[in-house]
Amino acid sequence: MAEALVELESRIMAGAVAEEECDCKEGMFSGLTRRGLLSGGAIMSGLLLSGGRARADAPPGAIEYPVQPDPTKEQGRLILDDGGYGSRSQFESEIRWRYPTDSLDSSWSMTPLASGHGIITPSGLHFERHHGGIPTIDPATHTLIIHGLVDKPLRLTMADLRRMPSVSRIHFIECSGNGLTEWEKPTLKTVQGTHGLTSTSEWTGVLLSTVLKEAGIQDSAAWILAEGSDAAVMTRSVPIDVAMNDAILAYAQNGEALRPEQGYPLRLLLPGLEGNTHIKWLRRLEVSDKPFMTREETSKYTDLMPDGTARLFTLEMDAKSVITFPSGAMKLPRPGFYEISGLAWSGRGKIVKVEVSADGGKTWTEAALQEPVLNKSHTRFRMPWIWDGNEAVLQSRCTDETGYVQPTLPELVRVRGTKSVYHLNAIQSWHVAANGEVTNVHA
Numbered sequence: 001m002a003e004a005l006v007e008l009e010s011r012i013m014a015g016a017v018a019e020e021e022c023d024c025k026e027g028m029f030s031g032l033t034r035r036g037l038l039s040g041g042a043i044m045s046g047l048l049l050s051g052g053r054a055r056a057d058a059p060p061g062a063i064e065y066p067v068q069p070d071p072t073k074e075q076g077r078l079i080l081d082d083g084g085y086g087s088r089s090q091f092e093s094e095i096r097w098r099y100p101t102d103s104l105d106s107s108w109s110m111t112p113l114a115s116g117h118g119i120i121t122p123s124g125l126h127f128e129r130h131h132g133g134i135p136t137i138d139p140a141t142h143t144l145i146i147h148g149l150v151d152k153p154l155r156l157t158m159a160d161l162r163r164m165p166s167v168s169r170i171h172f173i174e175c176s177g178n179g180l181t182e183w184e185k186p187t188l189k190t191v192q193g194t195h196g197l198t199s200t201s202e203w204t205g206v207l208l209s210t211v212l213k214e215a216g217i218q219d220s221a222a223w224i225l226a227e228g229s230d231a232a233v234m235t236r237s238v239p240i241d242v243a244m245n246d247a248i249l250a251y252a253q254n255g256e257a258l259r260p261e262q263g264y265p266l267r268l269l270l271p272g273l274e275g276n277t278h279i280k281w282l283r284r285l286e287v288s289d290k291p292f293m294t295r296e297e298t299s300k301y302t303d304l305m306p307d308g309t310a311r312l313f314t315l316e317m318d319a320k321s322v323i324t325f326p327s328g329a330m331k332l333p334r335p336g337f338y339e340i341s342g343l344a345w346s347g348r349g350k351i352v353k354v355e356v357s358a359d360g361g362k363t364w365t366e367a368a369l370q371e372p373v374l375n376k377s378h379t380r381f382r383m384p385w386i387w388d389g390n391e392a393v394l395q396s397r398c399t400d401e402t403g404y405v406q407p408t409l410p411e412l413v414r415v416r417g418t419k420s421v422y423h424l425n426a427i428q429s430w431h432v433a434a435n436g437e438v439t440n441v442h443a
Helices: 002-014 158-163 191-195 208-215 409-416
Strands: 107-110 128-130 143-148 154-157 167-174 198-207 223-228 235-239 248-253 267-269 282-288 320-325 336-345 351-357 379-387 392-400 429-432 438-441
Touching (some): 154 158, 154 208, 191 320, 198 208, 208 248, 208 282, 320 351, 336 351, 336 392, 351 379, 379 392
Antiparallel strands (some): 143 154, 167 198, 198 248, 223 282, 248 267, 320 336, 336 379, 351 392, 392 429, 429 438
């Protein structure tokens, strides 16, 4: 798996177009976020041309238009010329890239964290994980069944759910396999490869507790089975107290209906829990007095410990942070002032502190947290840094409101070993060489 990802990333980076060095952050990227590429690692042929000319082919999500020599001397294009939905600039080319599994139906794609601004991930760049492809579902016929240990079983249509009181909340989702290649040695070069299985969106829907109260939860209820409508019929067990807390039956993301790859028309959102539990294309909730021990929580998504035993239902995502600028495969053009920036998040609540080190963890300086700082959400941190041209090792570590401090990799490995690929939340290190090149290291 790691070898395939390394090969994919290498192919992508080999197709990069060299960019002119400049003082701005954009000029420090290796080209990974400034190129067009297709899922699966195929390199697109479009190139960035010089002299103010447009790309030969527009990147995904954009439309190619002739570049005006002087836009103040002629009218621009007509309103709704793009068809009425909107498109991004043809000069923006950030996209997700897909792990090259043999089956195109079961794979994942990674968010380009290095090119993000603020904390919200554009819907089109939100990471994906699929086990049986992306189903096409008519919302007019889709229903959600609630049954089991309830007084009144329910069958709800999408129209029924939209009539119920709604909430809108900003939360991250992270795959518990985020960073799976990095346990034993630094493997992937970019932050998209090491940390790209996490994204933050605004989610809108009905609190799950509202629906469960309507159904009447019985006293013996302790767990809920959530089931999806995809070909894998994805199922996961969730403790009832989690379901009754802040879980959302989400039908919208970032102000519009869910995208099909994010579960249209309905997904379960479980703030702070591992991504596999956020069942997409949700069709059934069964209330029980015990967990269901499905494939996805026994043979998969369990943490194998050094003694051979496995931790079950390690649902909560621990506090984690990563510097996104400067990060792997970038190059600082010259010594001088830079602003270190990154993201921190925790499944336990709010981030209260992020510290940054430029000497591999010997000394730490507290970074500024950019508002808004929200519960179970990505939090942007920033810190000014004067690079003197000498070698440096950049790290960040976060603390959440429970007092949990992000561990070093050796600390985590001493407890957990390296037999599991899940829940790696250790401090990430980026080495800055004297020539400005930034690489992924273990420090």
